[in-house]
Amino acid sequence: MSSLNPATVGSRTVVAKVEDFPPGSMVVVPVGKFGVGVYNIDGKLSAIANYCPHRGGPMCVGQLTGETTAGEEPYSSNFSRENEFIKCPWHGWEFELESGQAAAANVKVRSYEVVVEDDYVILLGVA
Structure with missing residues (x-):
């Protein structure tokens, strides 16, 4: 993967070319306060903040898992x-990648919309 040099204009962050995100990949983009993890799960792109709302753990270091x-x-x-879920490496809280919703609590990690335009991956709503 090429090194990331995201460019932010307003609330749109151009991350990289879509070819830099093969299925099964994840990269933490250095935007926002804690960074944003962009995931390609079987061709579907998702993005969440690299911050667990439980105790502030580095969410994107966590293990991908499923639903039981x-x-x-x-x-x-x-x-x-x-x-489709990520487990926080500090305390094991699990969150759905697409929505950011916790599996077992009424809390969310911030998630972001990801679009592909002209072969570029773009995050929306990152300040």
């Missing part, structure tokens, strides 16, 4: 939506 729900049988569980 109760199974049909007693004491069983189902795992789905692989790599």
Whole structure:
């Protein structure tokens, strides 16, 4: 991946060429107060602040995970939506990448809209 040199104009930050974000990649873009992690999960781009609202942990260092729900049988569980959640490395809180919503609490990590224009990845709403 080429080194990132984001350019911000207003609330739009041009991050890099879309080819710099192959599926399965993540990069922390040095914008905003803590940086923003941009993820390509199976071709879908998502972006969240690199700051856990629980205790301020570096969210984007965390492990990608999925959603675990109760199974049909007693004491069983189902795992789905692989790599659509991130687990904070400090205390294990899990957040959905797309919305920033915590899996087990009524709290969110800030998420950002990501668009692709003229083969460039652009973050919207980063100040």
